[in-house]
Amino acid sequence: MTMSPVRPLRRRSLLTGALSLGAALTALGAAPGRSWAAEGVPVSGCDVWGARPPKSPVKVLAARPQKIIVHHTATANTVQYGQDRAFALARAMQTYQMDTEGWIDTGQHFTISRGAFVTEGRHESLAALDSGARMVEAAHCTGQNTVAIGIENEGTYISEEPRPEQYARLVDLCVRICLQYGLRPYQIYGHRDFNNTQCPGDRLYALLPQLRADVAARTGGDPTAPAWPVLRVGDANERVRVLQCLLVQRGAAITPDGSFGPATDGAVRAFQQQIGAGVDGIAGNQTWNQLCAPVGEGAGGEAVRAVQSRLSGLGFATTADGVFGPGTAERTREFQESRGLPRDGVVDALTWSRLLS
Numbered sequence: 422m423t424m425s426p427v428r429p430l431r432r433r434s435l436l437t438g439a440l441s442l443g444a445a446l447t448a449l450g451a452a453p454g455r456s457w458a459a460e461g462v463p464v465s466g467c468d469v470w471g472a473r474p475p476k477s478p479v480k481v482l483a484a485r486p487q488k489i490i491v492h493h494t495a496t497a498n499t500v501q502y503g504q505d506r507a508f509a510l511a512r513a514m515q516t517y518q519m520d521t522e523g524w525i526d527t528g529q530h531f532t533i534s535r536g537a538f539v540t541e542g543r544h545e546s547l548a549a550l551d552s553g554a555r556m557v558e559a560a561h562c563t564g565q566n567t568v569a570i571g572i573e574n575e576g577t578y579i580s581e582e583p584r585p586e587q588y589a590r591l592v593d594l595c596v597r598i599c600l601q602y603g604l605r606p607y608q609i610y611g612h613r614d615f616n617n618t619q620c621p622g623d624r625l626y627a628l629l630p631q632l633r634a635d636v637a638a639r640t641g642g643d644p645t646a647p648a649w650p651v652l653r654v655g656d657a658n659e660r661v662r663v664l665q666c667l668l669v670q671r672g673a674a675i676t677p678d679g680s681f682g683p684a685t686d687g688a689v690r691a692f693q694q695q696i697g698a699g700v701d702g703i704a705g706n707q708t709w710n711q712l713c714a715p716v717g718e719g720a721g722g723e724a725v726r727a728v729q730s731r732l733s734g735l736g737f738a739t740t741a742d743g744v745f746g747p748g749t750a751e752r753t754r755e756f757q758e759s760r761g762l763p764r765d766g767v768v769d770a771l772t773w774s775r776l777l778s
């Protein structure tokens with residue numbers, strides 16, 4: 422859950438305190454309301470677990486998400502596995518996030534309790550998932566809240582794994598989200614892939630390759646997550662040029678010359694600061710995952726120029742005009758086919774990573 426490496430202990434104690442209160446008020450969860458079975462996954466909506474209304478209307482975006490991000494709540498690994506506990510957790514998290522964090526509503530889209538009960542987080546998340554075409558803007562991962570579905574898993578998974586029942590529910594929910602939104606298994610990430618945080622804990626993070634494989638077994642598709650080059654001061658190559666183009670696309674005032682000097686170092690650090698990554702001036706996993714947004718037909722700018730120059734460099738000749746037209750889309754499809762990737766003409770994270778390999 423943590424947005425940065427912040428105060429896990431403080432947060433845990435606050436939540437635990439709130440839960441004690443919540444557990445004493447379980448009757449709140451008994452109100453009738455909307456539940457919804459997602460591909461065999463029962464999800465209790467906000468009205469079922471007794472959510473407060475949001476402080477202001479939640480923002481529903483007319484776009485599908487690009488990925489799923491897995492979190493842990495950094496709360497106690499409780500042995501209370503009942504639905505009442507799941508509902509109390511949902512209320513405690515909403516209270517904490519609205520009253521202490523100051524957010525308009527719960528931060529994440531969905532929560533899975535230790536007892537494997539799934540609750541809706543931010544209002545409208547279920548309806549948006551149902552639509553298959555919209556998502557709710559959330560607050561679970563800096564830099565990704567308009568493009569990623571956030572799933573919180575109750576517990577702390579630094580030295581312990583989630584319960585098998587909870588993990589199985591996570592697989593179920595990811596399958597449903599992937600099918601509903603057309604996501605691929607490699608588009609399942611952990612919070613630490615984007616922000617400087619230990620979330621979702623070493624043990625749950627280490628389960629993510631298995632999670633992608635378990636989801637792929639039911640949805641089809643490639644479970645292999647993108648692998649990124651590590652670039653730092655002193656490097657000089659075409660990958661550096663791509664990095665520089667992507668930084669320019671995000672507002673950096675540098676010249677893409679393929680040489681990683683002090684100006685690029687400064688731009689990487691500024692970007693890392695901005696998106697809540699670890700600030701070290703080294704372009705690695707978090708930096709690339711935040712920079713490499715999908716680009717496809719109709720896109721323009723330096724990111725497109727970077728795609729075009731890499732395609733040309735790899736033998737798929739394209740004019741580097743910074744406009745993603747039908748020609749660039751066709752060259753992209755040819756490149757994807759040559760690398761065994763889905764031939765959709767969209768440069769998503771996996772295609773980006775192959776352009777950089």
Ligand SMILES: [Zn+2]
Nearest residue numbers: 422492612620
């Ligand atoms: Zn998190």
